[in-house]
Amino acid sequence: MNNTLIINMLRFVLLIITQVLIFNNLNFLGFINPFVYVVFFYWYPIKVNRAIFMLTAFLLGLTIDIFSDTLALNALASVTIAYARPAIMRFCFGVNYDFQSFSFKNTTKVQRITFLALLVLIHHLIFFSFEILSIAHFLLILKKVFATGIVTLILCVLFSSLFSPKTE
Amino acid sequence: MQRIINFVLRYRNAFLYAFFAFIALVMTIRSHSYHQSKFFNSSRWVTGSIYGAGSDVSSYFNLQEENKRLVEENQQLRRILFNAQYDSIEPLDSTLAVYQVMNAKLIKNSFTSPRNYVTIDKGEEDGVHQDMGVITTDGILGIVENVSNGFATVQSVLNTKSNINAKIKGTEYFGSLIWDTKDYTLVQLVDIPRLVPLVVGDTIVTGGMSSIFPENVPIGTIKKYDLNDAKSFYNIDVELFSDMANIKNVYLIENKDKEEIEELESRTIE
Numbered sequence: 421m422n423n424t425l426i427i428n429m430l431r432f433v434l435l436i437i438t439q440v441l442i443f444n445n446l447n448f449l450g451f452i453n454p455f456v457y458v459v460f461f462y463w464y465p466i467k468v469n470r471a472i473f474m475l476t477a478f479l480l481g482l483t484i485d486i487f488s489d490t491l492a493l494n495a496l497a498s499v500t501i502a503y504a505r506p507a508i509m510r511f512c513f514g515v516n517y518d519f520q521s522f523s524f525k526n527t528t529k530v531q532r533i534t535f536l537a538l539l540v541l542i543h544h545l546i547f548f549s550f551e552i553l554s555i556a557h558f559l560l561i562l563k564k565v566f567a568t569g570i571v572t573l574i575l576c577v578l579f580s581s582l583f584s585p586k587t588e
Numbered sequence: 589m590q591r592i593i594n595f596v597l598r599y600r601n602a603f604l605y606a607f608f609a610f611i612a613l614v615m616t617i618r619s620h621s622y623h624q625s626k627f628f629n630s631s632r633w634v635t636g637s638i639y640g641a642g643s644d645v646s647s648y649f650n651l652q653e654e655n656k657r658l659v660e661e662n663q664q665l666r667r668i669l670f671n672a673q674y675d676s677i678e679p680l681d682s683t684l685a686v687y688q689v690m691n692a693k694l695i696k697n698s699f700t701s702p703r704n705y706v707t708i709d710k711g712e713e714d715g716v717h718q719d720m721g722v723i724t725t726d727g728i729l730g731i732v733e734n735v736s737n738g739f740a741t742v743q744s745v746l747n748t749k750s751n752i753n754a755k756i757k758g759t760e761y762f763g764s765l766i767w768d769t770k771d772y773t774l775v776q777l778v779d780i781p782r783l784v785p786l787v788v789g790d791t792i793v794t795g796g797m798s799s800i801f802p803e804n805v806p807i808g809t810i811k812k813y814d815l816n817d818a819k820s821f822y823n824i825d826v827e828l829f830s831d832m833a834n835i836k837n838v839y840l841i842e843n844k845d846k847e848e849i850e851e852l853e854s855r856t857i858e
Contacts, residue, residue, distance in 0.1 A: 441642040444698070447833060448683075450772065451700045478608045487635050489705040492615030499612060500705045503605040510733065515788065550616050552702055552769070580613075 429432055432480060435460050440487040443575075451564065454572035455494070457484060458543050459579045460500050462536050470502075477502035490551065497546040501539050503571070508538045536576055544569045599699040619703070631770070635667050636739035639707055642693040647836065652812070661725045687802050688842040690714065699832045702769040704744040706730070708838060711738040721801040721841040727772070727829035729838055730809050738846055745807075746772055751784055754826075755795040755805055756784070764796040765807065765826070771845075772832050774811065777824040783821070786813050792826050 435457040443456050460480060464473060481495030488494075501508075512535040513527055524532060544565045553559055628748040647654075692714075696707040712735050722742045730744040731752075743750055746767050753764035754777055761778035775796065777792060789808045796803035806841050808826040816823050843849075 437638070440638070440806060447700060450833075453700055454640070471604055474601070475605055481612070486632070487639075487696075488701075490701060490703075491619045492612040496609060496616060499605060499608040503601065550613075553616075553620060557769075572648035 422503045425479060428464065428476075429464060431533040432476070436480070436483050436487070437486055437533065444488050448571060449567070450570050452571050452583075453570055454575050455540075455547070456572060456575045456579060458501070458572060459536075460538050461501050461505060462580060463500070464505075470506070473505075474499055476532050493547050493551050496550060497543045500546050501543050503540070503544060508535060508542075512538070515520065533573075533577060536580070537573055540572050540576065541565070544572070593637065632736055633738070634822075636709075636711075638697040640739070642707055643709075647693070650836065651835045655705050657725060658837065659722070673813075682723070686843060686845055688844065689734050690716075690840050690842075691731050692716075692838050692840055696837060697833070697835055699744070699772040701744050704746045705733065705741045706744055708740055708840075709739060711736050711740050711838065713737055716740045716840060716844075719846075721799055721805075722832040722841075723801075723805055723839050723841060724835050725837065725839075726831070727836065728794060728801065728805055729830060729832075735814055744826070744832070752801070753795040753797040754792050755808075756780070756786070756821075757791040757793045757804070762797060763821075763824075765792075773828055774825050775808070775828060776834070777826050778816070778821060781822060782801075782815055782820055782822060786810060786815070786822065786824070788812065798841050799849045800841075800844060802841065802843070 439455065439457045444453055448452050448454075457480065461477070464476075476493050477498040481498035482492065484494045485491050512531050545561075548561045548564045548568075552564075598789040604708070620639050651829075675705065692710040694706055695709050697849065698706055700705045703783050706729070708722070716732060716735050718732055718735060722729040722732060728745060730742045732740050733743045734741045745765060747754060747771075748767060748769060750765070750767060752765040753762055754765040761780055761784045763777045765775055765777055767775045780786075788810050792807045792810065794801040794803060794805040794807060808828040809828040812824045813824040815821070
């Protein structure tokens with residue numbers, strides 16, 4: 421238990437640093453800055469106190485916001501996916517995902533990628549809608565959500581297979 | 589009472605979510621209409637030093653290109669200096685100069701979001717304060733917004749809140765420079781009356797109406813223009829001279845007369 425706490429704290433710090441120092445400066449094709457820190461929500465243990473999970477999500481988002489001067493956009497998006505995660509998991513892994521025996525090992529690759537894709541999609545939709553905050557720019561929002569979303573998804577899948585957690 | 593408490597307990601996660609979302613929303617909406625938050629921004633000590641450390645490493649990668657650019661600028665300045673020797677009558681006295689210039693390095697650049705702020709490595713200790721103008725070797729960059737001890741954040745021209753006085757070079761027709769967030773190489777100049785003759789390729793420079801930038805600092809060239817909906821003013825797309833994606837060394841400009849001008853103007857309005 422203590423071990424997972426330390427691992428998660430390390431992930432928290434390392435993901436913030438990689439996000440703000442590397443991925444916020446990527447500017448691929450001029451506007452794509454993927455939010456790889458979303459993979460934190462994929463890695464986070466399943467059987468957790470939801471309140472602490474949401475608090476962590478809020479702090480993670482807020483820290484990244486302070487670094488990138490986008491105050492509270494990341495926090496809003498992160499808290500939302502933290503809140504929606506159980507519902508998304510139920511959708512992807514079936515109703516009994518919170519049983520004792522459940523682990524990511526028993527799931528198929530498609531299920532895991534769908535889970536990650538939904539997290540990324542919701543996060544990006546909220547982030548870009550509130551960043552632009554105008555219905556008139558609907559197409560711009562969609563373009564940013566899908567372009568950035570696909571890059572984020574690819575990077576997150578790479579990250580999750582590179583540093584796959586063994587215990588969860 | 590019991591039922592209310594039970595209700596709250598049952599939906600405690602939803603309430604917690606609503607609480608966090610509310611805080612985040614308030615912050616987001618504030619950042620749309622007010623200045624950047626005073627305490628949470630990338631010029632603070634922790635965030636500033638982490639960006640500083642990151643930029644220390646990454647700045648080695650384009651040292652060569654940056655050196656070349658600075659040498660070119662030195663050449664240009666020397667040319668001006670040597671020519672000035674012959675045609676200036678008065679000796680240069682730095683206390684008489686209205687504008688003071690100091691250099692700084694960018695430690696965080698940003699140009700993809702609708703409200704871009706960049707962070708520089710000079711702060712209050714170096715004499716930086718709010719509302720100083722920031723230019724690159726090619727054109728303008730923005731205006732200092734928040735200052736901490738060792739760092740400062742700059743509101744870039746690529747920010748929907750940015751509004752800089754600009755004019756067409758060689759004339760006195762002035763307008764406001766804004767950004768429509770679509771392309772980081774293009775900004776928009778509005779409020780130029782339709783009777784002004786325009787040519788694609790004309791140079792746009794800063795106007796003399798603001799006390800932040802000196803007059804005639806280059807901004808960009810006209811790429812395209814058309815009349816606005818009311819058909820009385822032009823909307824002009826201006827292609828920026830500075831490559832906003834590739835900036836390292838910048839210059840801060842301080843107007844020594846600024847306080848006097850502002851004080852006078854505020855007295856006049858009262």
